[in-house]
Amino acid sequence: DQQVKQNSPSLSVQEGRISILNCDYTNSMFDYFLWYKKYPAEGPTFLISISSIKDKNEDGRFTVFLNKSAKHLSLHIVPSQPGDSAVYFCAASGEGNQGGKLIFGQGTELSVKP
């Protein structure tokens, strides 16, 4: 039972354009959502998070949007840079005794072409 899904295994974008990575979830008890970036041979790097009480959070070139009614979140990267090429994972967490047990999607490999 895949509670967090990233349906696009890969995405290719031109440098300077917007990258939009999507994530769907099924568990309405999730309260926090996080995005991570992973380069080969490294651990995932935290990018940005959002609480379920918000619908948008922005940090520099990265913006996460949350649509609770659709159980959907997306990560926007503007402008995209070649160094952004990596695998991106979305993750979700409940709260209380489920807090911090991150449930990850399968990942989307982003390729930003110069």
Next chain:
Amino acid sequence: ETGVTQSPTHLIKTRGQQVTLRCSSQSGHNTVSWYQQALGQGPQFIFQYYREEENGRGNFPPRFSGLQFPNYSSELNVNALELDDSALYLCASSHRGPPYEQYFGPGTRLTVT
């Protein structure tokens, strides 16, 4: 500020053997979580430790066990290794509580033959 470190980087074991993986938390963090990442998949939660006690477990059998030490470093032990245990094992440290941002080490690549 020292980040999360893991050892060893790579490990090859034979089916049926036991393995211990080690993790040092980022300074200031009191919670450690372990994840298994199979090829082409996202990380899967194994368990979490807080104040040296297990604080939640994913869908992994009891032959996966762990420890957290007073300095917040941690070990993951796997007994009776199976071929399917071949994966990247990731350790993450964090503060306890929301927003649950976890900071990962580089991982240990375990190969079981």
